[in-house]
Amino acid sequence: MYKYEIILYWSSEDNSYIAEVPELAGCAADGETMQQALENVHTVIEEWIETAKLTGREIPVPKGKLAFA
Numbered sequence: 001m002y003k004y005e006i007i008l009y010w011s012s013e014d015n016s017y018i019a020e021v022p023e024l025a026g027c028a029a030d031g032e033t034m035q036q037a038l039e040n041v042h043t044v045i046e047e048w049i050e051t052a053k054l055t056g057r058e059i060p061v062p063k064g065k066l067a068f069a
Contacts, residue, residue, distance in 0.1 A: 002045050003062040008034055023060045024048050 019041035021027040031037030
């Protein structure tokens, strides 16, 4: 399991929970419940990394909690 920070929030626009991985550009998933969104985003993280390996894209090292100014 990867240890990237995941931001989880409710989206009224999408009527679902959204799970985003800020360290992996464009990596996000949704779900009807928080648990479902988290499960889905773990699958998307694996797919993101697999695609990055196949295309020679750099895979960021997980930094843990990000600090925003």
